[in-house]
Amino acid sequence: MKNICFCFQMHAPYRLKRYRFFEIGQDHYYYDDMATEEYITWLTQTSYLPLCRTIQEMINLSKNRFHCALAVSGTMLELFEQFVPEMIDVLKDLAGSKCVEFVRVPYSYSLAAQCNSSEMEMQINAHAKKMKDVLGVSSATLWNTELLYSDEIAGLAWKMGYKTIMTEGAKHILSYKSSNYLYSTCANNKQSLLMRNAGMSDALSFHFSDPNWHEYPMDAEKYANKLASLPEEEQLVNLWMGAETFGVLQPGWTGIFEFLKALPYYVIEQNMTFLTPSEAAKQLSTNEPIVSPYPLTWTGEGKDLSTFLGNDLQQEATNKFYAVTERVHLCEDKSLKRDWMLLQDVNYLHYMNHIDQGSTTFESAYDAFINYMNILSDFLQRVDEQYPTTIENEELNSLLKTITNQEKEIASLNAEIKKLKKKK
Amino acid sequence: MRALMFGWEFPPHILGGLGTASYGLTRGMAQQGDMEITFVLPRPWGDEDQSFLRIIGANSVDVPGRGCIEFSGRYPNNLIEEIGNYEAVAAQLAYREQFDIIHSHDWLTYLAGVAVKHITGKPLVIHVHATDFDRSRGNVNPTVYAIERRGMDEADHIMCVSNLTRQTVIEKYGQHPDKVSTVHNAVEPLPNPDEFQKHERKDKLVTFLGRITMQKGPEYFVEAAARVLEKTDGVRFVMAGSGDMMAKMIDLVAKRGISDKFHFPGFMRGKQVQQILADSDVYIMPSVSEPFGISPLEAMQVGCPSIISHQSGCAEILHHAIKTDYWDIDAMADAIYAIVKYPAMYKSLSQLGREEVNNIRWYDAGLKVRDIYNRVLGWK
Numbered sequence: 001m002k003n004i005c006f007c008f009q010m011h012a013p014y015r016l017k018r019y020r021f022f023e024i025g026q027d028h029y030y031y032d033d034m035a036t037e038e039y040i041t042w043l044t045q046t047s048y049l050p051l052c053r054t055i056q057e058m059i060n061l062s063k064n065r066f067h068c069a070l071a072v073s074g075t076m077l078e079l080f081e082q083f084v085p086e087m088i089d090v091l092k093d094l095a096g097s098k099c100v101e102f103v104r105v106p107y108s109y110s111l112a113a114q115c116n117s118s119e120m121e122m123q124i125n126a127h128a129k130k131m132k133d134v135l136g137v138s139s140a141t142l143w144n145t146e147l148l149y150s151d152e153i154a155g156l157a158w159k160m161g162y163k164t165i166m167t168e169g170a171k172h173i174l175s176y177k178s179s180n181y182l183y184s185t186c187a188n189n190k191q192s193l194l195m196r197n198a199g200m201s202d203a204l205s206f207h208f209s210d211p212n213w214h215e216y217p218m219d220a221e222k223y224a225n226k227l228a229s230l231p232e233e234e235q236l237v238n239l240w241m242g243a244e245t246f247g248v249l250q251p252g253w254t255g256i257f258e259f260l261k262a263l264p265y266y267v268i269e270q271n272m273t274f275l276t277p278s279e280a281a282k283q284l285s286t287n288e289p290i291v292s293p294y295p296l297t298w299t300g301e302g303k304d305l306s307t308f309l310g311n312d313l314q315q316e317a318t319n320k321f322y323a324v325t326e327r328v329h330l331c332e333d334k335s336l337k338r339d340w341m342l343l344q345d346v347n348y349l350h351y352m353n354h355i356d357q358g359s360t361t362f363e364s365a366y367d368a369f370i371n372y373m374n375i376l377s378d379f380l381q382r383v384d385e386q387y388p389t390t391i392e393n394e395e396l397n398s399l400l401k402t403i404t405n406q407e408k409e410i411a412s413l414n415a416e417i418k419k420l421k422k423k424k
Numbered sequence: 425m426r427a428l429m430f431g432w433e434f435p436p437h438i439l440g441g442l443g444t445a446s447y448g449l450t451r452g453m454a455q456q457g458d459m460e461i462t463f464v465l466p467r468p469w470g471d472e473d474q475s476f477l478r479i480i481g482a483n484s485v486d487v488p489g490r491g492c493i494e495f496s497g498r499y500p501n502n503l504i505e506e507i508g509n510y511e512a513v514a515a516q517l518a519y520r521e522q523f524d525i526i527h528s529h530d531w532l533t534y535l536a537g538v539a540v541k542h543i544t545g546k547p548l549v550i551h552v553h554a555t556d557f558d559r560s561r562g563n564v565n566p567t568v569y570a571i572e573r574r575g576m577d578e579a580d581h582i583m584c585v586s587n588l589t590r591q592t593v594i595e596k597y598g599q600h601p602d603k604v605s606t607v608h609n610a611v612e613p614l615p616n617p618d619e620f621q622k623h624e625r626k627d628k629l630v631t632f633l634g635r636i637t638m639q640k641g642p643e644y645f646v647e648a649a650a651r652v653l654e655k656t657d658g659v660r661f662v663m664a665g666s667g668d669m670m671a672k673m674i675d676l677v678a679k680r681g682i683s684d685k686f687h688f689p690g691f692m693r694g695k696q697v698q699q700i701l702a703d704s705d706v707y708i709m710p711s712v713s714e715p716f717g718i719s720p721l722e723a724m725q726v727g728c729p730s731i732i733s734h735q736s737g738c739a740e741i742l743h744h745a746i747k748t749d750y751w752d753i754d755a756m757a758d759a760i761y762a763i764v765k766y767p768a769m770y771k772s773l774s775q776l777g778r779e780e781v782n783n784i785r786w787y788d789a790g791l792k793v794r795d796i797y798n799r800v801l802g803w804k
Contacts, residue, residue, distance in 0.1 A: 020754055021761040022655050316768030366746055370762040
């Protein structure tokens, strides 16, 4: 029997404001709230809200047999709280249905997994806390930023208790193998690896309404038949996509929402089941481990990190940023820590790509880089004010240890004095 | 195919970008193999490269009743008279030369082209390297405008060096869009690209190079420099060239109190130009209106990052250059700061910019011109 695993991913960055170099050291607020609000409101109204309402309907119509996952970043949840609170209510309803798994995502959709493992832990824990606080849900499934995955990341996730990881069914990793099986990871054979079926997923994201596409027009029955006609022994089809597929990439008038709404009926009719990622990991048996020594993602031709770390600009920005990770972790300044969190958004790196700049508002990759580096310069100055970079990390650690321990030390010395006095 | 071209400048004796562009384009076209180009100049100096075309000096053509006419070959005060004389010479050539098409470079030679067209009935294409709207920031000289207008009205086809210029030709000179095409300029590859190396120096160098006139927007450069120097040290600014606004600029620099960091080395020529570009960390061209603007491409050839204004034609074909509005001194200052402070910025612009420019070839521009010739002649 075939299983279908849907996952919709939601994330949007704070829009950065125009930040000139003469503001470095003067102005410590980096965001354009008006632009952010406008963008988030538009995105939610045209895509996320109608999508979530459709999912709710699908669950109701299928009598709770439609299951799926949502990958919502911490930043996204924050933005919903601020600008479109009704979205939180809708998400709460979905969480209450027990049919939707809210998978773990790095809080600010960053590349921490690639750049700094201790930061990755922070991001994951922050997301876990946010999801628990706002929606009351938890999950042992990891959707890393842009489906970034490598053997090393699997190991890190395993250490943190994540038993299931989602990643791209990249051809150069799978070679002759099919993405439609449950695999295990190199880190541990009990850790399952789910791989996205790129062809079937992208068919919806990029081709659904394209009259030149050989499958056009696509409808729910046809799509369900295609799923059913995949080789018998293939057990799991992972259909994952950005949630903006519905409403933005494929506008509402294309009928994409109606397509989605009709899909469970035909899928169930063909004796296929909907599963969430963790249900899939639990119910299906795992196959051999997938080896992926190099990082892979779901972006670009090469399905690697080159979209985000491919050029000199992106590398310099990333290196400068993560060079102060230890110092930021040590410090207590709340606003500094918040900026640290938000500034690692992968979108800011995407804007610096020369060829494809994603959803940028900047004129060019250089323009985006200039703005980001000015902000980063101000941020680094603030870090430096807390912990001067002239002091080595190790030295700083021991100094801080002394400071935090001094009270204990004094207490124990006092106790000793008392003891000695008593003896006398 | 045989083309009779009328031009005003040709290397090595050049005063502006027109000569460089004439040379590059004819050389690029000569590579097609079956192009025969006859290039008429007011006054050749004898040391022009004639390996790929034939040069005729207007000053050595016998005009009945007047003999050989003297030409300055520059932009003298009696320029209009000189243009008239050039036209008289052209009329003589119309009878003597064998050609299929007439090609006039810039307004100084339009009337010559028109005269030849009327005598021979052969088609005329004109090449707009600039219009008077660019040179005067809108205060057009009526005599010049009338000449330009006549040339355009009479031409069978008009080629412009950028979409920006094309738009001016359509809007300000009332030409039909179908008659006007864009042929972007290119840049001659350096014979020896490694000849110009960057010298180590303590301070970063930001360079402006060109005529110091209203059209080039020098005051915006000074203001941007003042912005940068407010915040940071270790940057020097150079304004090379000369022009009617030079004294004013020296005053402005003094007024902003940055004279110790702002230098005026005067007019530069030949290899001096490439060397200062190679030594610079930033090349800046804040032109208010620039039909094309070849100098940023020359800077990029020697690996110098360029900042150009959106109001420059070359902005249409360059990706690895920073573009700002000419009046946006904040953006300009920001870009300068970024290039001198963030190493990746310099490195990317320098490497990718050089690569980009090396792929902008006169040969390709020549093919476009050839295509227009064929269309006008109805040959294909």
